[in-house]
Amino acid sequence: MTDTELLDLLRRDRTAGTEALLARYRPLLRYVIGGILAESGDEEDCLSEVCLVLWQKLDSFDPAKGALSAWLTAVARNTALNHLKTHRRREAHTAEAVGYPVSPDTPEQALLRQERAERLKAALNGLRDRDRQLFYRRYYYLQPLSQIAAEMGMTERAAEGRLYRLRQRLRQELGGDEP
Amino acid sequence: MSEWNEFDREMMETVTDLPPTAGTVRAVTPWRDAMDRILLGLCLTCFTLNFLYLQYLLPAIGTVQLYLGFRTLRGNNRFFNFCWFFSICKVILLFINFVLDATPYSGILTGFHSFWQTGITVAMLLALRQALRLSAAAADRTMDRDPLLWAAVWYAVLIALALFWPEPGWLVFLLMVFAFYRIIRSLRSVTAELEEWGCGVRASPVRLSGERFQMVYYTSLLALVLLCGLLSNHIWLKGESIEQPFTTEAEAIQQHLRDLGMPEGFLLQLPEEELGQLSGASACQYLKNEKASSGNNKSLRLSGAMVYLGGGTARFYVLAEYDDEAPLFWQNLAEFANSSTVRWDGACYLSYEKRETSYRTTVPVQENVETVDNYFSGPSESTFIRSWYSFPAGAKKRTCLFVCTQKLWESPGPDTDYYYDCIVNFYRSRLSLTYPYRPLSGQEPSHRRELAQFCQIFEFSQPLS
Numbered sequence: 001m002t003d004t005e006l007l008d009l010l011r012r013d014r015t016a017g018t019e020a021l022l023a024r025y026r027p028l029l030r031y032v033i034g035g036i037l038a039e040s041g042d043e044e045d046c047l048s049e050v051c052l053v054l055w056q057k058l059d060s061f062d063p064a065k066g067a068l069s070a071w072l073t074a075v076a077r078n079t080a081l082n083h084l085k086t087h088r089r090r091e092a093h094t095a096e097a098v099g100y101p102v103s104p105d106t107p108e109q110a111l112l113r114q115e116r117a118e119r120l121k122a123a124l125n126g127l128r129d130r131d132r133q134l135f136y137r138r139y140y141y142l143q144p145l146s147q148i149a150a151e152m153g154m155t156e157r158a159a160e161g162r163l164y165r166l167r168q169r170l171r172q173e174l175g176g177d178e179p
Numbered sequence: 180m181s182e183w184n185e186f187d188r189e190m191m192e193t194v195t196d197l198p199p200t201a202g203t204v205r206a207v208t209p210w211r212d213a214m215d216r217i218l219l220g221l222c223l224t225c226f227t228l229n230f231l232y233l234q235y236l237l238p239a240i241g242t243v244q245l246y247l248g249f250r251t252l253r254g255n256n257r258f259f260n261f262c263w264f265f266s267i268c269k270v271i272l273l274f275i276n277f278v279l280d281a282t283p284y285s286g287i288l289t290g291f292h293s294f295w296q297t298g299i300t301v302a303m304l305l306a307l308r309q310a311l312r313l314s315a316a317a318a319d320r321t322m323d324r325d326p327l328l329w330a331a332v333w334y335a336v337l338i339a340l341a342l343f344w345p346e347p348g349w350l351v352f353l354l355m356v357f358a359f360y361r362i363i364r365s366l367r368s369v370t371a372e373l374e375e376w377g378c379g380v381r382a383s384p385v386r387l388s389g390e391r392f393q394m395v396y397y398t399s400l401l402a403l404v405l406l407c408g409l410l411s412n413h414i415w416l417k418g419e420s421i422e423q424p425f426t427t428e429a430e431a432i433q434q435h436l437r438d439l440g441m442p443e444g445f446l447l448q449l450p451e452e453e454l455g456q457l458s459g460a461s462a463c464q465y466l467k468n469e470k471a472s473s474g475n476n477k478s479l480r481l482s483g484a485m486v487y488l489g490g491g492t493a494r495f496y497v498l499a500e501y502d503d504e505a506p507l508f509w510q511n512l513a514e515f516a517n518s519s520t521v522r523w524d525g526a527c528y529l530s531y532e533k534r535e536t537s538y539r540t541t542v543p544v545q546e547n548v549e550t551v552d553n554y555f556s557g558p559s560e561s562t563f564i565r566s567w568y569s570f571p572a573g574a575k576k577r578t579c580l581f582v583c584t585q586k587l588w589e590s591p592g593p594d595t596d597y598y599y600d601c602i603v604n605f606y607r608s609r610l611s612l613t614y615p616y617r618p619l620s621g622q623e624p625s626h627r628r629e630l631a632q633f634c635q636i637f638e639f640s641q642p643l644s
Contacts, residue, residue: 073204
């Protein structure tokens with residue numbers, strides 16, 4: 001079943017469509033969640049939460065803005081991050097233990113954030129595919145170094161070195177604090 | 180995440196607004212990358228293109244890609260593990276075979292290598308088929324198509340064609356290419372269908388990164404091939420210093436040959452074992468061929484002698500004296516070439532000076548009866564006598580004495596009564612390396628070798644007796 005057929009089914013029969021969607025994309029959702037929550041062990045709870053969010057937000061998906069898989073990835077990531085934040089807060093009794101973005105931005109912050117995103121987008125476009133993949137694994141999927149190394153076919157040390165060089169490069173291009 | 184600093188946090192926050200494209204989502208999962216490597220490896224190893232060294236380059240790249248692909252997936256089910264094992268065997272076999280190809284022993288493992296490569300490839304295709312079926316089952320799917328079974332059949336047909344019908348023509352070739360294209364397309368569809376399942380793949384950790392593995396593998400392969408190729412292109416011969424005086428008997432033969440007209444300088448080149456064969460000599464003629472030598476190798480002077488042994492046989496001696504500057508470290512070849520005369524008992528002797536000591540060595544000789552297609556008389560058999568040799572680095576006053584015994588044919592010549600011809604080719608390799616290894620031959624194009632030819636007629640005014 002293609003994504004278009006899946007979306008058609010969702011429009012006609014939401015229950016059957018969601019089931020089909022989860023049957024197809026559950027491994028992807030689990031993969032995204034697994035990277036972020038590898039340490040906490042709350043993957044199944046979070047997956048249920050993601051399913052609930054999807055049920056609620058499916059109407060907000062606009063195929064014109066991007067692929068279904070990318071949208072699902074974003075939903076799974078954000079849900080997993082929130083899940084992790086709650087988990088950490090519960091553990092450490094502090095809101096800033098990890099520093100993940102949660103609070104809504106002021107208009108000025110939103111503008112700054114948009115500018116940063118545009119500069120980062122330009123910098124990412126200048127990267128080689130493998131470095132871009134490394135960046136997304138680290139900063140978007142928040143995968144542990146061991147997972148990144150195994151999936152990219154390198155040792156942890158090599159992955160660490162490559163990531164270090166990537167950070168240096170991005171620091172130079174975007175500006176940032178010194179190592 | 181405690182090691183994260185402000186910059187990392189900023190990156191993580193900012194990238195939230197830049198979700199990955201569908202392509203990046205697919206590329207991030209280990210399945211896609213590994214299966215791409217495997218498909219590329221299958222494409223590169225199943226076909227052989229015999230030009231521009233592609234018959235070596237493509238399998239070398241393809242085999243390593245197969246290994247890296249299966250290495251990532253090996254932990255997912257036991258059939259991927261089998262595939263990984265088979266790919267290791269392929270990588271090792273390829274390495275050994277390529278190194279051996281740079282040496283004179285290249286033929287030793289040809290049959291063994293072909294047999295195992297074929298067996299391993301078929302086994303790997305079947306194991307991959309099972310691995311994909313298990314993968315599909317894990318994703319609650321069934322594979323409607325079976326491209327890997329067809330791939331195994333295709334490969335078996337390819338091997339059968341190579342064995343029993345080596346030149347099937349363009350039509351069969353195109354059919355095979357088309358069939359392979361369909362198989363790979365079908366396989367690509369199957370792997371794409373399984374891509375979502377691929378998110379569940381666990382990549383196995385590695386001790387050596389893919390890039391480093393490739394660098395180590397290719398660098399060591401290249402280094403060994405170059406080293407073996409260079410060492411094999413020099414023929415190692417053990418020279419013995421010339422110190423012992425001739426026996427009284429040999430000195431008597433020398434005197435006899437001197438009386439028959441053999442010049443002193445030429446006589447000194449004959450080793451004792453040669454003198455022993457010339458005790459019954461009844462006639463001798465010496466020819467200096469310095470100006471008449473043909474070919475593009477001008478770094479040597481040629482001279483020859485014919486010694487009649489009686490009974491209608493004579494021993495022919497051709498002496499090549501090389502210039503000191505001539506590069507002779509790589510392969511050289513002396514050859515009694517195509518002729519209708521009957522020849523046997525070839526011999527080849529090298530002499531040279533190194534660190535003010537004179538050395539002599541005997542070079543092994545090959546005698547082969549070969550069928551030669553003559554433009555006028557049609558195919559005929561001829562005895563080729565050949566010797567391959569190299570001189571050590573730094574050697575001076577280098578000579579090669581090339582010898583054989585011939586049955587004489589005699590007939591009146593146009594201006595003289597009786598004549599006997601002798602043709603010897605001396606080749607020198609211009610290349611320091613040939614891959615795969617091959618002995619220097621007269622068939623090499625002229626940019627790869629130089630030729631000097633001793634082509635002379637020994638004339639006598641009356642029949643030899």
